[in-house]
Amino acid sequence: MLLELEDVTAFYGPVQVLEGVSLAVPEGGAVGVLGANGAGKTTTLRAISGTVRARGGIRFDGRDIRGMRPDKVAALGIAHVPEGRGTLTDLSVRENLRVGAYLRKDRKGVAADIDYCLDLFPQLQHRIRSNGSALSGGEQQMLAIARAVMSKPRLLLLDEASLGLAPGTAKTVYEAIGRLRTDAGLSMLVVEQNANLAFTLVESATVLETGRSVLTGSTAELRGMDEIRRAYLGG
Ligand SMILES: Nc1ncnc2c1ncn2[C@@H]1O[C@H](COP(=O)(O)OP(=O)(O)O)[C@@H](O)[C@H]1O
Ligand SMILES: [Mg+2]
Incomplete structure (x- = not known):
C-alpha cells in the first residue's frame, strides 16, 4: 500500500474529531472518502498532510509520517489540494x-x-x-x-474539487483528474460530497460518519447498497 491509515484519531485543541479512521490507497489507485458535512473528511486529509494533531498509524510508502511537519510530508510527495482551493x-x-x-x-x-x-x-x-x-x-x-x-507528487489529496462549481465545470475538472491517473499513474485520495462524480474516478471508497470509518467497499459494492444510494447518490 502507498498510503495506510490505521485507527487514526485527530484533535483540534482538546476536541477530538476523528475517532478511528482506517483506509488504504494502493500504488496507482484512486480511493474515495464519502461522508456528510462535518463527518471528518477534511480533517482526515489534514491528518495525512500534517496540519492537524493526530494519533494512530499513518504510513506512506511504508514510512511512519504521523506528526511529521507539513513541508516534510509535501517533500515526500504528498500534494494536498485543500477545500476552498487555496x-x-x-x-x-x-x-x-x-x-x-x-x-x-x-x-x-x-x-x-x-x-x-x-x-x-x-x-x-x-x-x-x-x-x-x-x-x-x-x-x-x-x-x-x-x-x-x-x-x-506520488499521491494527490483532493478535497471536494467539485464544490460550488456548475455541473459541466465539475465534470471537466473530474475528467482532467482522470487523465492524471491514466497519463501519470498518479495515486489519489478523493474527498467528495458528490458521490456520483467521485464514482466516475475511484475504484473504492470509505464512508465516514462522525469521525469513524463505517464502511469500505469497491465502487460497485457501494453503488449496490440502498443506504449509500439514499444518502449519497440521490435515491
Ligand atoms: N479548526 C477547527 N476547530 C475545531 N473544530 C473543527 C475545526 N475544523 C473542523 N472542526 C470540526 O471537526 C469536525 C469534522 O470537520 P471536517 O473534517 O471539516 O468535516 P468534513 O470535511 O467532513 O465536512 C466537525 O465537527 C467540525 O465542526
Ligand atoms: Mg470538508
Missing part, C-alpha cells in the same frame, strides 16, 4: 504553477510539466498572465490542482 490570488497563473514546483531543481522537467498542465486545463492557457483573483471558481480549482501536479 489559489494564491495575488500571483498570476504562471507564478502559481511555479510556486507548485518550488522544491524541484529539474528546470526542463518543470517547463515540460507547465506545458502538460496547460494541455490538461486549456482554460488556464488563456489566463496564463491573469491574476489568481481574476479567475472563475472553476479556473481556480483547475489552478489549485495544476499547482499540486507541478510538485510532481
